[in-house]
Amino acid sequence: MRLSHPLLVESPHRLLAEYPVVVSLTVEWGDQDCFQHVNNTVYLKWCETARVVYLELAGMWPLIQKEGRGPILAAITCDYRLPVTFPDTVQVGARVTRIGNSSFRMEHAVVSLRQDALVAESGSVLVFVEYEKNQPLPVPEAIRSAFAQIEGRPLAELTGNG
Numbered sequence: 001m002r003l004s005h006p007l008l009v010e011s012p013h014r015l016l017a018e019y020p021v022v023v024s025l026t027v028e029w030g031d032q033d034c035f036q037h038v039n040n041t042v043y044l045k046w047c048e049t050a051r052v053v054y055l056e057l058a059g060m061w062p063l064i065q066k067e068g069r070g071p072i073l074a075a076i077t078c079d080y081r082l083p084v085t086f087p088d089t090v091q092v093g094a095r096v097t098r099i100g101n102s103s104f105r106m107e108h109a110v111v112s113l114r115q116d117a118l119v120a121e122s123g124s125v126l127v128f129v130e131y132e133k134n135q136p137l138p139v140p141e142a143i144r145s146a147f148a149q150i151e152g153r154p155l156a157e158l159t160g161n162g
Contacts, residue, residue, distance in 0.1 A: 003020070003021065003057050003150065005023075005053050005056065005057060007023040007024065007025075007049070007053050008021065008022065008023060008053065009022045009023060009024045009091055012091060012093065013091045013111045013113065013116075015109065015111050015117075015118050016091055016093040016109055016111055018093075018095065019093025019094060019095045019108075019109060020094075020095055020150050020151055020152065021050060021053055021054040021057060021093065021094040021095070021150065022050070022091050022092065022093045022094075023049055023050045023053050023091065023092050023094075024089060024090070024091050025046055025049060025089070025090050025091075025092060026089055027084055027085070027086050027087060027088040027089065027090060028086065029086045031086065032085065032086055036085065037083035037084060037085050038083065038084040038085065038086075040078070040080065043078055043080065043110060043119075043120045043122070044076065044078060044122070046090060046092045046108075046110055047076075047078070047092060047094075047108040047110070047122045047124070049092065050092040050093065050094035050108055051094055051106055051108070051124065051126075053094070054094040054095075054096070054106070054150070055070075055071065057146075057150060058143055058146040058147055058150060059142065059143065059146050060143065063140070063143075064131075068130060068131045068132055069128065069129070069130050069131065069137060069140075070128065070129070070131065071104075071126035071127065071128055071129070072126065072127055072129050072131075073124060073125075073126055074103065074125045074126060074127045075124065075125040076122065076123070076124040076125075077122060077123050077124075078120055078121070078122040079120065079121045079122070080119070080120050081117070081118055081119050081120055081121070082112065082115060082117055082118075082119040082120075083119075084110075084112050084115075084119050087114070088112055088113065088114040088115070089112075089113045089114070090110050090111060090112055090113065090119070091110075091111045091113065092108055092109070092110050092111075093108060093109045093111075094106060094107075094108050095107050095108075095151060096147045096150070096151060096158060097158070098158060098159075099139055099144055099147060099155075099158045099159050100139075100159075101138055101139070102127055102128050102129075102136040102137055102138055102139060103125055103126060103127045103128065103136075103139070104125070104126055104128075104139060104147070105123065105124070105125050105126075106123070106124045106125075106126065107121070107122070107123050107124075108120075108121065108122040108123075108124070109121050109122075110122070128140070128143075144158075144159075
């Protein structure tokens with residue numbers, strides 16, 4: 001499947017070969033904290049950007065904007081491997097690793113191009129909800145199929161039934 005988005009990287013870093021969606025982001029001077037390295041919260045923003053691009057590619061936005069249904073972040077973790085400093089560019093990979101009834105798990109990896117190294121790994125759980133009622137809903141079949149297509153794997157492998 002050929003994916004298209006302005007932030008997508010055409011030639012992802014070799015450490016991101018297992019991630020079907022990879023975005024490139026510039027490290028800004030203001031991303032650093034008083035310890036002169038990128039603040040821990042910025043890594044989560046980078047992962048959020050990759051996650052949003054992935055969800056856009058999966059066709060999530062029409063559901064959100066027109067139907068008031070879509071994902072909310074229920075949990076997130078981040079393992080920091082190496083500090084990042086300005087100037088640098090990072091590539092951030094996103095992938096869906098598991099789809100449940102009303103939730104799905106995503107994983108992210110952050111690679112520093114200047115360091116040529118993996119600098120962080122993150123995992124998140126998103127729940128598909130009806131926003132107005134704040135009620136979980138089953139992940140729609142069209143979204144499940146889009147995830148499988150983006151991942152290049154059968155849906156059964158993502159739902160644990162394969």
